[in-house]
Amino acid sequence: MFREFERELFPLCVEEGIGVIPYNPIAGGLLTGKHDRTKPPSEGTRFAFGGRVSQLYQGRYWKDQVFDAVDALKRVADESGLALTTMSVAWVLAQPWVTSPITGASRPEQLDATVAALDVTLDAALLAKLDEITLQFR
Secondary structure: OOOHHHOOHHHHHHHHOOOEOOEOOOHHHHHHOOOOOOOOOOOOOOOOOOHHHHHHHHHHHOOHHHHHHHHHHHHHHHHHOOOHHHHHHHHHHOOOOEOOOEOOOOOHHHHHHHHHHHHOOOOHHHHHHHHHHHHHHO
């Protein structure tokens, strides 16, 4: 959901053979589908910690255009038979500049959908659809 580095930085990394280890592949949990734009951020999430962290996450992600994109991505994931989290991490893994994403979880069971991405290969048509939905964030 934050793709600005794809414009110049990631192509440079590929050209120079520099590995990229991106963090936050599920956008602070937005790409789990658990957040609701009509309610305040849930306690215990990055969006509700308070201080600079919450300001950063809310400023970057807590916007109608991001929630609209998440809704569209959720429909695509459902059509593809994938969990939204799994599809999101699989998209990150499919990028040529990614060495390995940094993932996190507050509970062990949250890792199931993330780890499942290791066994998913997104086809070109699906990658193009995901790119189209999120291009505005590039």
